[in-house]
Amino acid sequence: MRASERAYRALREEILDGALEPGAALAEVEQANRLGVSRTPVREALARLEADGLATAASARVLQVSALDAASIVSLYELREALEGQAARLAAGRREPERFTALRKRIAGAPELLDSGDEGLRAYYGAVDALDDEIESAAANAMLGAALRSVRLHSARVRRLARHHPERLRAAASEHLLIVDSIIAGDADLAAHATHVHLHLSLRHALASIEARHPDGHRVA
Amino acid sequence: MRASERAYRALREEILDGALEPGAALAEVEQANRLGVSRTPVREALARLEADGLATAASARVLQVSALDAASIVSLYELREALEGQAARLAAGRREPERFTALRKRIAGAPELLDSGDEGLRAYYGAVDALDDEIESAAANAMLGAALRSVRLHSARVRRLARHHPERLRAAASEHLLIVDSIIAGDADLAAHATHVHLHLSLRHALASIEARHPDGHRVA
């Protein structure tokens, strides 16, 4: 694999995991030494991270890991509502229910995975992510897909912040089930509205979960 | 200005203007020679163009100017509907009508600009762009703003393709007026729906205009 690709993935992973905390400086020489490559591929990786919104130029010379406070999470969900709502609407409108029949079963069985410990949790998120993939693919819109991929990066970052309440995840699974059913039924309005409902409840849970962990509500990491 | 920034702007301008046609190869050495800088800043510029969606990797080694056919224009408008609809909705919800009062007058006077030749046309688009700016700013959502800026790049590219029918532009101005009025009134639903209507009519015109110029409907440039 290309060194720039390795550097990008390594840095991205560390930002999503929180190993690189919000506000941490991303200096070329330092990261190049740490990752064992030269400045050139690091430079490319940092540019991609900035384009992704995971890194932000604090000034002309200093790049930092982007902040992740309550306000930016609300912003993320406002954007997700627009993009995922439209994706669900388009997917429903394409009238290809057969693409989603296998996924429907998988989502329907997801709640039971939550009793299988950490392994089950990964499987649960695997099913949810597969649904996102299929909706994006069914929407058949490359530009929308690119925007969704960016948003999903940030969503993954938020996901690691919120506690994983089995109760909430069970509810989320039934919300996803409604989304997939409305797509299968070709009901575009319902698909969009069910997505809106899901994101609303998901945001409420995320904010409460973060508030519980970081009572000030601003600096969350 | 930095060489990479100059290279990026120069290439972007040429792509938006059509001087670099869809499918044109973007080779590092060739562009570096042409722009009078070394490969390094060109490389950064090309990476940014690819992130913008203005360039596409045709294979592992060849980067091309992105295609601009009817299908990708439809995709763009599907994305615009999601993003601009949400932006208008948020802007209306923020209840800051005073931000838009001066702009309202400017938009209301826009149709008359269309009788002033090329200079007036630029002024017309200046007013429209200012509205877009203010809606983005009023939406107060950095992530949405970043997505909107990407979309507006592509919109600018499409704009140059469609003929500028004064009749259509006069109608568009009244659509914009309704959008701005609904934001001033704090009517979020109306703002979103008016945006939807505007984009629908705009897309219809763009497709018809392109079809008239390129009867096959696929390779438009």
Added chain:
DNA sequence: CCTCACTCTTATGTATACATTCACGCACTC
């Protein structure tokens, strides 16, 4: 005559040397 493989060309990928600019600190002046 077609196909496959090898080589050679030419592109990109990476490392590094050099240029430039900004920031910090110290000293000098008012």
Added chain:
DNA sequence: GAGTGCGTGAATGTATACATAAGAGTGAGG
């Protein structure tokens, strides 16, 4: 004592040399 200006240093910005790999062209073999 405060403020300004210059010097020093360390960071990014750029150029270029070198490494590597993809692709085209040519040759031989079927």
